[in-house]
Structure formats: C-alpha cells, structure tokens
Amino acid sequence: MENKFVFDSKIKMILYGMIAVGLIALLVGLFSEGVVESRFWANLLLNNFYFLALALGGTFFVAVHEMGESGWQTSIQRVPEAMGRFIPFAGVLMLITFLFGIHHLYHWTDTAHHDEILAGKAPYLNTTFFYIRFAIYFAGWSILSYYLRKASIDMDSDADIKYYKKQRILSSVFVVFFAITSSTSAWDWLMSIDAHWFSTLYGWYIFSGLLVSTIAMIILILIFLRNQGYMSHVNKEHLHDLGKYLFAFSILWMYLWFSQYLLIWYSNIPEETVYFVERVNNHSTIFYVNLVMNFVLPFLVLMTRNSKRMIGVTGVVALIVFAGHWVDYFLAIMPGVVGENTKVGFFEIGLTIGYIGLFLFIVFLGLSKASLIPKNHPFYKESLDYHTNY
Amino acid sequence: MKEITKYISAYYLDEEDLLSGIKKMQENNVKVLDAFTPFPVHGLDKVLGIRRSWLPRVGFIGGTIGALTGFFFQMWVFTEGYQMNIGGKPLLAIPSFIPVTFESAVLFAAFSMVFAFLFRSRLGLGAENKIYDVKSTDNHFVVVAGYEENKSDDVKEKMEAAGATIIEVKE
C-alpha cells in the first residue's frame, strides 16, 4: 500500500497550467474594457470566499468528527486536513481584494453620501472594525487548523494518546470559534453587500452550503487519489458514507434555503423581499439553475443505495454540486455588486480554473508532506473494517 | 413461507458459530430452510441467500404518490374548488403548499412501507406464525433444516459436525 502521495511533475504541470489560465483571466479582467471594475472585484471575492469555505469546511469536517468520537472517517481524514492548509493563502488573497476593491464591493464603505440606515449600522459596518474582524477570523482559523493538523501528523511518529487528546481539545475550540465566526464572516463579506437587507438565517444558510461543497470536494479529491493508485483502503463503504453526507447536506441546504425564502415571501415585508425580488426578476435563470444543481439533481440521483456506491455516479454528482455552490455564491454576490453588468464569460471561468489549480496545488503539496493514513489514530482500525448497510 | 412440519433444528449460543455452522451445513448439502435469531445477525442474509428487500422501493412509490396527492389536492382546492384571496397571495401559492406536500409524502411513504412489511412477512395484529422454538427470542440461534424420509440421522451427524450445541428432530 502506497502511503505517501508523490506530487509528481505531471500533476504539477497540469496545475501550473490551470493557474496560468487564471492569471491570463486576471490580466484580461484588468485590461479588458468589457470587464468593469465591480465585476472584476466581485469575481475575486466570489472565488476567494468559495475556496476559503472549502478550506474551512475541511478543518471543520475533521474537528466535528473528532469531537463526535467518530471512527469511520479516520482513514480519509488526511484529505480534509490538507484542505485546511489553504486558509492562510485565502487570507492573503482576500486581504489584497479588500485593500484594493472594498469600495467596489461594499457601498457602505462610502460614507460621503449620508444614508440614514447605514449610519445606524456604522458601529458594525465601518472599515476599521471590518479589518479588525478580518484579522481575528484569519488568525483564529489559521492557527487552530494548523495545530489541529500538526497534532494529527505528530501522531504518526509517536503513538502516544496525548496527541489524540490534544486533537480533541483543539477541535472543540475550533468548532466553538467557527460556530460564531462562520455567521459573522458571512454577514461581513456577503450579507453586507446588500447593506440594507438583513436576515437572521443568512449565516447558517451560507454555512450549510459550505458543508455540502466541502463534502463534494473531499469526494472528488478521493476519487482522484484512487485513480492515481493511492488510498486503496478507501472502498465503497467510505464512498457510500460520503455519498450519504452529500445527499443529506443537500437536503439540509435546501431546507435552510426554503426556510429563509418562505418566511420572507410569506410576510412580504418590502425591506426583506427586495433581496429575492432582485434575484427572481433579473437573474431568474441562475435562480432556478441554483436549485436544480444543488438540490433536485443530487436528491434524485443519490436517493438509491446503488448510485451512492458507484464511484462514477457519486463523482459526477459531486462535480455538479461543486459547480452548483459556485453558482449559489455567484447569485449571492453579483446582483448586489455588479447588477446589470453580470455576465459569465472567459474572465469568470478562467479565474475559477486558476483558483481550482491554486487550491489543489496547496492541498496536494500538503498531502505529499505526510502519510496519507493516520495509522496511530485510536479509531483508525475501525475505519478499515466497517460496513454500510443502507 | 410455508409452514414446515418435519424438520431438525440445531441450536447455537453465539452468532459467529451460527454463521460458520450454516456455511458448513450447506457445504455438506444440508437443506437449511431458515434461521431464527434473537436479533438481526450481520451477514446472515448473505449466507442464507436472502435478497435485498424491496421495501425502499415501496417507500419511494408511496412517498411519490403522497407528494403528488398532497400537492395537487391543495392546488385543486384553491384553483378549482373554492377560489379565495388569502393575504393577497396568488391562488396557486406554491411555497405555501410545500409543507403539506412534504408531510403527506412522509405519511404515505411510512404507512405503505410498514403495511408492505407486515403483509410480506405475514405479520399483523393477532397473527400467529409457527414458533419453532421459544428460546430463539431469548438467547438461542436456531437453524431449521428439512430432511428426507429416514435420513434424519445423516442430517443430525452433519449438524453435529457443524458445531451445534443441541440438535432436535421434530415431526
């Protein structure tokens, strides 16, 4: 069994190519007349946020399973652990985006024109406090995720149970910290785009999307690793469980989406409906495509046991869901920032390809630095010998 | 399942002995009819060649019927049955109809599956199935095998070889 991932030059070349596409798209965005500034910055925010969410989701996946004393996932745990490595990189990219593009993204930063409502929100929505929160989030996330991964890797060379205990404590701290910051960061970076609008559920809704897309990403990376001949111990049982997660969290996402939509639609208060009116009227295609990709397809396809146990089917659904949540964030960001100039062209696609390349590059680099299996994890053996019935 | 009148039962006290015992009996051409256990034994389906249950499909069909009934009934009530303006909402207020649609889907699916289960297994209020041995609901794992005329000793021997603790011939 090959326990160590070799990041060979072939894969590297492909990823470099993807990053190059992203850089070209970036140049196109900078110098092309067609890409207005708001569109440029909105797409950077979109991809930054999406891949940050995947990285955070990876660490959250590990932390929550450690807290729950779960055993089945230990043999695939190194993948989400490595995903968490992207957090600081996302932080740097995000900081650049905000330093140069904050005025294009958030109209509340414009304090020159007096706005009664925004003036009321100023104690929270002001640039100083915004950057302070930004620093707190990234410091907390990066440090906790780094040490969580470190404790896990330290266990490989030293079977002492103290590393496991350390992991559990760090996991609890991360989950508590993340429970608060996942909501507040979603308010800061996404909800405040439509600065007048508010919804208490918004943070949890964004969080549920983060969960689904993370599972999709883990499935895709696992399938890739298996095709390369690694992780031969990952069998249908693991895939089946991940497939169930993908299925269940898609339903959870739909549930939260619907809760928010129904309550706003039903009460019909103008301050709140404005958010959906804009999206249903002016972006109706994306509005419905979002629901089909993220709920209807995964729900119908993954319902049966057999489809969850077929690598091809689960892989395709994971790919659709992965793309689907990009669409979801697209719908969250574009109407407020870009408005009627919203388009999907080479710039959007190229930039996303670049981000995928960069994200995978960092994940694979992380995977190649440690063993693919946490062989001394107390529950590792459970993960090799278990059966999923339904 | 037809009621068996002539059979030999072999008793085990442990589920793993039961599984290996059945396998051994089958290798020796003993006709294993059924096994009775105090709890679901993992892997027994495979050994006895029991096919995967169709109940999930029944549930899916029941759920679909429930969802369609629930939705179209509400649609009919408000667009055909008695049109009424409620809070300025459209007559066909789809978001409002989702909760009841969902609930009726679940209700139909659950009932159809439970009834299918009871019907298929011949279980029900007051139903009486042959109890092969009362100990099988306590701590014994019982294998029931058929035998041809005058060949009970042969089967018995094979059962002994398969490690059964007690063997009883019943007619």
Add this chain to the structure above:
Amino acid sequence: MYVSPQREPLIKGEKDYATITNDVTAPMAGKPGKYWFMGITISTTAFLLGGVATFFTVWFGIGTWGLNKTIGWGWGITNFVWWVGIGHAGTFISAILLLFRQKWRTSINRSAEAMTLMAVACAGFFPLIHMGRLLVGFFIFPYPNTRDVWVNFNSPLLWDVFAITTYFFVSLLFWYVGLIPDLGTIRDRAKKVWQKKIYGFLSFGWVGSARHWSRHESLSLILAGLAAPLVLSVHSIVSMDFATSVIPGWHTTIFPPYFVSGAVFSGFAMVLTLLIIARKTMNLEEYITIGHIESMNKIIIATGSIVGIAYLTELFVAWYSGVEYEQYAFLNRATGPYWWAYTIMMTCNVITPQLFWFRKIRRSLVATFIISIFVNIGMWFERFVIVVTSLHRDFLPSSWTMYKPTLVEVGLYVGTIGLFFTLFLLFVRVFPVIAISEVKSVLKTSGEKKK
C-alpha cells in the same frame, strides 16, 4: 465490525444474551414497588386536576383564561410548543442517531420514543382546548364545509395539523415496529396464559426468522431516513406559526432551525430527567451507564449552544436591521416588564448547560439531574417569552397590556404533566423500557465482557 478498545463499554458487567432478557424484563414481572405507587398517585391526581380545569374551560369558555384582546396566545400555545419540543428527542435518538450509527442509542431509544408519543399527545391537547369547544375539533380536517369552503392551506396553523399528525403516526409506527421483536420475547417468556395471549396478539406473530429480520432492518433504516427530515420539519412548521407573521420578535428567518435545535435540547433534558430516575429504580444502571448520560449531555451542550447563538444572532440582527420596531421588541424583551422571564430563559438555556464542558459535571448524576430540570424550565420560559412579550406591546400603544395566567390555565398545564407521567409509569409496567434485541446486537462489540 471492529470497535476500538479506546471506547467506553456501553453495557457494563458480565453478560450474555439470556441475562439481558432477564434484566430488562425483570421490572415488568414483579409487583410494582412503593415508589411506583407513589408516583402514579401523584401523577393521576395531577391529571384529574387537569380534567377539572378542562371542565371549567369547556363549561364557561375561554374567558376563564387570562387572555385579552392584545394577548390572544398565552400559556396554551406556550405549553403546546414546549410539549412538541420535548417530543423531539425520541425520534432524534432513534432516527438521526441510527443514521449516524451511534450505538449508545440502543439503551435509551425505546423509552425516549415512548416519551415522544406521550409528549405529542399532551401537545395536541392544547390547540384543541384552545378552540374552547372540544366538539368542534374536527374543523381542522380538510373537508368542504356546508358552503363548500375548504381549510386554508396557506395557514401555518393548518400545516401544523398535518405536521403533528404525521409526526405522531410515523413515530408510532417507528416505535411499534421496533417493539415487535421485544414483544415476541416477552410472549415467549410469559408464564400466565392471559399474558401469553395478550403479548402474542400484540407481537404480530413475530418469530425472529432471518427473512423477517432482513426486512425489519431495511424497514427501520428507511423509516429512520424518513423520520430524520420529518423531525426537522415538525418544529420548523411550529416555528412558522410565529415566523410567517409580521410581528417583531416573531418574524425572523432563523426560527425554523433554531426551534428544531431548541426542541432537541429540551427533549434530551426531559429524557435525562426521567431516565436518571428510571435507571435507579429499575436497576438498569448497567445498561444506561454514565457513558450514556455523558453522551446525552454532549448533545445538550451542542444544541444548547446553538440555541444560545441563535439568541445572540436575533439580538444582533434586530439592532443591525435598523428597524425601530425590531429593535424595540428585543430591548423590551430584555428590559421590559417581562425581563424576569427573559433572564430565566437566558440563564437556564445558555449559561447552565455550559457547565457540561467539564467532564466531571457531565458524568455526575446529581449535576446532570439538576441541570436537566433547569433546561426544562428554561425552554418553557423561552416559549413564554416569545409568545407573550412579543404580543404584549402592540403596534398601537393604547392596546399595551399585561398577561397573567388564571388557575384554570395552570390546571391545564399541570394536567398534561400528570398525563405524561401517568402514561410513562404505565409504559414501564407493560413494555420493556430498553430495546432488548438492539442491546443484544451491540453486546459483542460494545459490552464490557461477554460470558
């Protein structure tokens, strides 16, 4: 299936399959002890008190309650939501924990599911009595009245009818399907002829055939798969009774998931309160171990913290929204005339469960029992705060009032508590409180020692 030695055993002591059957059925066989008689006397008295209160309500009308034209919903709806919430632990344990393969659920699922059914029955009583005339209870069913008007499918109150009915029936099916094999066990052990007859009748002719088990397992899992979203939907729909309105304090989008979390929170608290007593009086300490209690406490702290975050989110967004009515509603909640209810809610729901971060407290019976009662109280006050404080300040200041329950309302509440405990005490006499077959199925992997 391999189970790591790192895990705490779920069944203590040296056991084999026969001892499990004996231990679980033992409390049913003998005569009930004096604690049982004391309990049933108190609970039936409380139940009868509820009967008197019901009589007053039906005879004299809703005017016997403390409601007024501003506060149309008081204790009645508070109790309804509280009971439905408590009814969420059972199905959560049996459905969601089954899907998550949490083996510790096997010792507590049966009694928790029974509590679900009883709690939902108690809950269903309140909307009915709130109509003032029990005889018109059938108005809620979808049928065309004499003028061909149907029920209003746009109303969340009607969604409630569907949700609660479905929830009750699906929980009943789930509970009973799981109970069938155990009833078979009791039938086969019964000494008296009439017992054998009754349990034989109730056991549906279960014999434990491999074919039956195979289907039974498949049925249980798919029912669990159905019940899991159902649990989410039920309290979500209950929350929509409030959240679809335009009342500040009621209309907030976080309500559905936050109510679900609160429901599981309060449900587990009630399960703990009862099981801590039951395991002691029925000698089930080896099955419902400290480990089980710790696991439940972990769920309490998780759901309690989610509820806490939801409170803070509501407060923050009320301020952030910039809508003065929203801001006032929450300010008034915390500092207005009902500040004491808000303080009790915050203390009991958010602060006391945080003590469970300490392993010592999580594993202490006394502490768990006390905190579980705190949570029960806190969750009742949560609903009281939501219902009453949001209503008592109308948009029209001349309609501002206060609300005080009358003795009749208190009587109704006490009556449902009596009903709940009476049913539970009867349940422990006639049905096995622990899922015998399920505990047997985990003995090998998770028992301390198998004979």
